[in-house]
Amino acid sequence: MTHRIAILGASGYTGAELVRLIATHPEMRIVALSADRKAGLAMSEVFPFLRHLDLPPLVKIDEIDFSNVDLCFCALPHATTQEVVARLPRDLKIVDLSADFRLRDPAAYEKWYGQPHAAQDLQAEAVYGLTEFYRDEIRSARLVAGTGCNAATGQFALRPLIAAGVIDLDDILIDLKAGVSGAGRSLKENLLHAELSGGTHAYSAGGKHRHLGEFDQEFSKVAGRPVLVQFTPHLLPMNRGILATVYVKGDAKTVHQTLENAYENEPFLRVLPFGALPSTRDIAGSNFCHLGVVGDRIAGRAVVVAVLDNLTKGSSGQAIQNANLMLGIEETAGLMLAPIFP
Amino acid sequence: MTHRIAILGASGYTGAELVRLIATHPEMRIVALSADRKAGLAMSEVFPFLRHLDLPPLVKIDEIDFSNVDLCFCALPHATTQEVVARLPRDLKIVDLSADFRLRDPAAYEKWYGQPHAAQDLQAEAVYGLTEFYRDEIRSARLVAGTGCNAATGQFALRPLIAAGVIDLDDILIDLKAGVSGAGRSLKENLLHAELSGGTHAYSAGGKHRHLGEFDQEFSKVAGRPVLVQFTPHLLPMNRGILATVYVKGDAKTVHQTLENAYENEPFLRVLPFGALPSTRDIAGSNFCHLGVVGDRIAGRAVVVAVLDNLTKGSSGQAIQNANLMLGIEETAGLMLAPIFP
Amino acid sequence: MTHRIAILGASGYTGAELVRLIATHPEMRIVALSADRKAGLAMSEVFPFLRHLDLPPLVKIDEIDFSNVDLCFCALPHATTQEVVARLPRDLKIVDLSADFRLRDPAAYEKWYGQPHAAQDLQAEAVYGLTEFYRDEIRSARLVAGTGCNAATGQFALRPLIAAGVIDLDDILIDLKAGVSGAGRSLKENLLHAELSGGTHAYSAGGKHRHLGEFDQEFSKVAGRPVLVQFTPHLLPMNRGILATVYVKGDAKTVHQTLENAYENEPFLRVLPFGALPSTRDIAGSNFCHLGVVGDRIAGRAVVVAVLDNLTKGSSGQAIQNANLMLGIEETAGLMLAPIFP
Amino acid sequence: MTHRIAILGASGYTGAELVRLIATHPEMRIVALSADRKAGLAMSEVFPFLRHLDLPPLVKIDEIDFSNVDLCFCALPHATTQEVVARLPRDLKIVDLSADFRLRDPAAYEKWYGQPHAAQDLQAEAVYGLTEFYRDEIRSARLVAGTGCNAATGQFALRPLIAAGVIDLDDILIDLKAGVSGAGRSLKENLLHAELSGGTHAYSAGGKHRHLGEFDQEFSKVAGRPVLVQFTPHLLPMNRGILATVYVKGDAKTVHQTLENAYENEPFLRVLPFGALPSTRDIAGSNFCHLGVVGDRIAGRAVVVAVLDNLTKGSSGQAIQNANLMLGIEETAGLMLAPIFP
Structure with missing residues (x-):
């Protein structure tokens, strides 16, 4: 039909x-x-x-x-x-x-x-x-x-971790890199090829980006108590793709296992082997989200990287x-x- | 099955x-x-x-x-x-x-x-x-x-015109712009991002590109007599896509009509309205070839532009x-x- | 002072x-x-x-x-x-x-x-x-x-050749590739990074670009009789640089020698050895113009390539x-x- | 002389x-x-x-x-x-x-x-x-x-803050975005235009990048006690430029004032007004480093962004x-x- x-x-x-x-x-x-x-x-x-x-x-x-x-x-x-x-x-x-x-x-x-x-x-x-x-x-x-496209990326990295209680809820940081199509077909000077290509900058830093509204609502709901994250988006000279580098305090292997368990039957979410990190190039134009986890040299800290195509x-x-x-x-x-x- | x-x-x-x-x-x-x-x-x-x-x-x-x-x-x-x-x-x-x-x-x-x-x-x-x-x-x-990917692009623009006898066979010029994936996954200095992005150059100019072997074979076969074209490829800072700007001597409207007739039932070849020209952006990742024709201010000369994705x-x-x-x-x-x- | x-x-x-x-x-x-x-x-x-x-x-x-x-x-x-x-x-x-x-x-x-x-x-x-x-x-x-920036590029390639009478004045073709800064800081959809990057197209084809007014005025003055050239500009996904591929009918070595002679004392114009062709990457941000000449496999035809930075x-x-x-x-x-x- | x-x-x-x-x-x-x-x-x-x-x-x-x-x-x-x-x-x-x-x-x-x-x-x-x-x-x-080019960028953001004792030395995080020329003229698959352009990825994450040796040496020397930072570099589709987003715990205005004081007589280091953030586009090809500071919505946290051209x-x-x-x-x-x- x-x-x-x-x-x-x-x-x-x-x-x-x-x-x-x-x-x-x-x-x-x-x-x-x-x-x-x-x-x-x-x-x-x-x-x-x-x-x-x-x-x-x-x-x-x-x-x-x-x-x-x-x-x-x-x-x-x-x-x-x-x-x-x-x-x-x-x-x-x-x-x-x-x-x-x-x-x-x-x-x-x-x-x-x-x-x-x-x-x-x-x-x-x-x-x-x-x-x-x-x-x-x-x-x-x-x-x-x-x-929101940024909101989706950050949540894929964090929701299972917050739900499972395996990370410190008071020290979550999302440093996000976004392609330009997320800004839409808007006639703005800083979206011109001559201005955007070949460089990068942060925007809406310090807690001003609207997708924080979604993070606050959803993470607090999952945690059962208020959760506020730090979030800095950056505009990159590429058309499609978001990469969120998410810094958490928790055991890296546990973080990885928690994501693997959460997504093992998901058709579009793929968790890479521990230590491997994804690239936005590998999901462009598709409905897939790839996630990777690596432990930091400082014990008890982990980095989660999630990538997806903002338009898909x-x-x-x-x-x-x-x-x-x-x-x-x-x-x-x-x-x-x-x-x-x- | x-x-x-x-x-x-x-x-x-x-x-x-x-x-x-x-x-x-x-x-x-x-x-x-x-x-x-x-x-x-x-x-x-x-x-x-x-x-x-x-x-x-x-x-x-x-x-x-x-x-x-x-x-x-x-x-x-x-x-x-x-x-x-x-x-x-x-x-x-x-x-x-x-x-x-x-x-x-x-x-x-x-x-x-x-x-x-x-x-x-x-x-x-x-x-x-x-x-x-x-x-x-x-x-x-x-x-x-x-x-060859360049050979295909040039032939889509020219075969019907040569077959129909509507252009001068001794004055055909193909100026071609190609994306870098056509060079393959080769480790060459000039294919590095730092070297290739942000600029352009011609290569194999003057009749040295191997795809001329295909042009010579096919155009001569279609014409029933030897046909030699001029052909200059250029490498562009883009990953996919070929745009061939083909200069011919012949009546532009006839040229357009000849292409329209030749391709009217083709699922992948699209001839644009007379005067409209295609962009490689409009066929990226697809099996389509778009063609356009415009007449020059000098009577009896026409420009045919064909675009396709070299990898597709x-x-x-x-x-x-x-x-x-x-x-x-x-x-x-x-x-x-x-x-x-x- | x-x-x-x-x-x-x-x-x-x-x-x-x-x-x-x-x-x-x-x-x-x-x-x-x-x-x-x-x-x-x-x-x-x-x-x-x-x-x-x-x-x-x-x-x-x-x-x-x-x-x-x-x-x-x-x-x-x-x-x-x-x-x-x-x-x-x-x-x-x-x-x-x-x-x-x-x-x-x-x-x-x-x-x-x-x-x-x-x-x-x-x-x-x-x-x-x-x-x-x-x-x-x-x-x-x-x-x-x-x-005009395009007009300068074409003239550097052609003026000495027209003045010296070493090429056919009725069959000159300029296929030009231009970076986007030439279009200025204009808010147009097709100049957005998302639209421009990764592809190319021809514009003002067939004799409609305004810089033809300069070509007509100057080439006719140099020749002492009307000269009309063909001219097709293309927009490329790069910020700076123009590459003009100029097709002429004349002896390639004579063409090369004529340019060498004309520019031997010029501080900003560099003629490459016969057969070598320039890249826009080599003049970005500078006041130099590089020129190269190659002969075609069809005797009596030559290709001149000139590059300069449109903004400089x-x-x-x-x-x-x-x-x-x-x-x-x-x-x-x-x-x-x-x-x-x- | x-x-x-x-x-x-x-x-x-x-x-x-x-x-x-x-x-x-x-x-x-x-x-x-x-x-x-x-x-x-x-x-x-x-x-x-x-x-x-x-x-x-x-x-x-x-x-x-x-x-x-x-x-x-x-x-x-x-x-x-x-x-x-x-x-x-x-x-x-x-x-x-x-x-x-x-x-x-x-x-x-x-x-x-x-x-x-x-x-x-x-x-x-x-x-x-x-x-x-x-x-x-x-x-x-x-x-x-x-x-190291990354090491320089991070130190310009952090040395005065560590020296002045205005930030928590045990919770410093450098998320860095780097252009590709920093990798040199190396023939590697992931540096090809076809592979690099249009996407981004993290590398040497979790404390494996060699420039950490410089951070450890210098920050510990300035602090007079061991300081270990977190550091994640990302490769961006641009040729020149580094942007370091540095997350610190400390009063944002104090952080800003400390940088302003430290660099007020420096010819190449420019601290932007509080709340303004720099772009790599604004220092490309030059010897300048621009720095900006913004406070986070979470009190007691600040973001410092430093940009410079890695080659200059x-x-x-x-x-x-x-x-x-x-x-x-x-x-x-x-x-x-x-x-x-x-």
Whole structure:
């Protein structure tokens, strides 16, 4: 059976990545694409790399007949999303890729996003979309909130460790390196090739990055008490990929064993042998997350490195994985594409 | 039905690309992988990006039982290939990705490759693997010789024009821009990131590049008389992709119409509207070739631009396309992966 | 003696490159910097890489007291430049880096730039700034018009050949590869790192690029009869550098000898031994232009390759070279910085 | 007065960078260049970007007449250096860029480099070349040992903090991001453009990187008691530049003030305003090091970010700075080149 899919906000990178993945998905078919400012254009005019596909034209959201849609991916900007989702049919399955429904607490949302939430009932209903940890809730959810890409990377490294109580909860540090597609198709000076290539810098350092809202919510929930981590993201001259170097205090072998146990049956999460560390090059374009653990020369300290593709496992691939569950399809359907290298 | 596949020379980029594509091919299964110097290793040690696949270990060629193999891809270096292929079972279907069987004339081979051919009977038997122009021969071939990646790009731009007699045969110029993966996984100073990134240069200029042997053979055959083209390749700081800017003397609209007519039913060749030109970014990682035509301000001159991914349509994707035909599978099976962008 | 320098339009790449070069120029001192939209900021806020310099703040043009300025570099956008220059003191020495005064013929200007010229008297007065060919005029000029960066590259390859009559004037083809800084600090989608890196495309193909106006004017003047060339620029994933592959019909050795003779005393132009070709990597960040010549396998055809850094020899370095002449300074002063590699 | 300079090991990146910088140094002249395996070649054959310079040919070390040399830069590989230096005239001033004389303790050398030191008397004599902290010793030294590039970056961030006692000495973490030129002109698979570009990975994690030997030696000396830091380097797809993100426990404002005070008169070290963080793009090709400090949301924790160009301030620029002192020249001579951007 083929499920009918709509994508709202198809003119951004996560929208295009959804189309790329659905192009070879055996049980999904795109029936509607929206892009407000580019309505009227063909998708191939906005993204010529999708030229070979037979796709519906870009329209405004109001032009879509949702009665013909089984599931809707919402890849709209933060803040506008909550208003759009509030107007969608109440029985439509929705996977949202924005930040609007990730935080359950209205106060936390307001703190990190600078304004009150406009759809608090939906906020309460939404299931957090980190598939491997919310599988059952997602299966029966109507509205799933895709995680931040950085937030997903850090959580894959840390959730089992926090749950198992094998690390010091008061001294967790995430130094993260991110490719530029995570910033979206935004016209900003520092995203120009001439400015970005050949160098690196830290940003939102010292506890200012919004994905900390997700870390705080989830890690505190897992631990059963408040957990605050340090988090410094860096922008790298590469298009795809996130590498999180996570510093913890705990026994390195125990840390490794805990991750291995937690993920041994996970199709997309791979824990490398103890001492081996992963590269973002090995997961580009795929839905895989690779993790490695090494002990420090200072006893009782360990380094966990996690890598994933921000557009795939960190966003659109995760979204399809969640949609598969919501539609009763095999969880891995359409997502076993091998990474691309070189 | 699943066909059993062997890949000889799996430790190079074209070998790895074959594995990447076969990973999601519905009717092929890899049963043997060889890599002489890396025999004994797992494929995931040589290419960690393939870590998620359940693959046979790398062995030496002599360790492979070819009676269990339906088709063998041969991704070995030039020159050694002809000796290896000569020793393979005579009834084994072979798609060769090296340069060894591309040139039909032993004298031409010796001229371009600097030594006599060691398997002239096989050279005579081999079918030239430019699928779109040798489909019928490939279907019934035992040994297919994959084309040079540059040679494929130039031919897609020019064969229909030469066949139709719409351009001046004595003034054809191919200025080609190639990504670095075409040079293979070779340890050369000029392929280091520190040396290659951020700059460009021409190489093998003035008629010295070996792919000219293919252009001479094929264009002369199509034209029914000798055709010599000018050809200058340039190395660009990008990993995948070839862009051929082809300068011809002829009416631009006729040139465009001729290409459109020639390729209107081709699943992988896309001719853009007149005046639009393609980008390598739009075919990366895919088996597609995009072509565009623009007229020059000087009447009677046209520019044709063709782009493809050297590792896919220019090599391993083409090889699988040919294998599909040889095995009686749908020609596009496993090859409809969308390009990856950004 | 130290000459007092003003730079108008200091917030773009050519403005910043002027500052970079003047920072170690022994006889120039920056006394004024303008940037209309960024007036009030420090230069180090707009370009932190200039943080170590003691520079005047960015102001609006009208705030500059030109009586304290010996020479003014004008790095403003095309079209607005002519109005600004018309309002500057009539005795101020000006080196303009825009396109506004490159074309001497008002009709040619209107054809290529789409509007009538607003300062035709200045247009008539301006000297074309290709230093090596206009040295004497530049020495005594008040207003010098810097060349297009592509136009400079092509002319270095071709002017001596056209002047000497050693090539066919009706079959000249320039296939050019350009780095992205030539497009300036413009917020355009196709200049984003995520869009530009890892691929290439042709643009303004078929005779539409504005630098053709310069080629037409200069080559026709040198030849004493109309000369029209073919010209296709390509955008490459690199920040600095232009490589022009120039195809001519003529004897290759004669072509090489002609260039060697023409440039043997030039401090910035280097002709490589016959058969050797240059790389953009070897001139990055410097005022040098390297040229190479190779013969084609088809007798009577030659390939000339010229490389330079678009921001230095193609723009700001050229501008300082011209300013040196206008101020009576040693022509190479401040310009002998070695290229940077890797 | 012009000092006569020899460079041993001129065919590597640090050797070439020395030549690049000396090319515009007002008081140094290169009289000898060695490169064992490339003896007999011109420097321009090994590094065409230096083509414009009039340089002595590459020779073997034994062919150099050191009686005509005032100072010798030694840019040879680790381990072979100590034997070469032991054979040089005892009155020759030497700046060594290898690791051979950085560690004062023979046991520490053997621990980190895996073999006993072959010239322990020289090891005892050598002065550690971190100019800003060893100025007086360097002025009168005969043999100066250039620091590791990572070691320099980390020390600029930490030495004043350790000396002032404003941070917890038992919880210092350096997460470092390094460009690829630091790995030298080595033919390794993972340094190929096709392998390195577009991705990142950690290496020598957990306390295995040799530059830890320098951190241990220097930080313990400054603190007056053993100090062990955590250190994880990452390889980034960029050619030049190191960014060290240093996590400390201490009051952020105090940390900032301490660095500001320490470096207020340093010509090459710039501390940004509190809260601002530097980018490697802003120091590329220059001898500058920029530092920034930000406080974490968790009270009592601070992040210090330091950036420098590994080939310049991290190696060859530092070497010239030291040589200037040893020769009695102005410390900044030849080193005030502006960074290059973009």
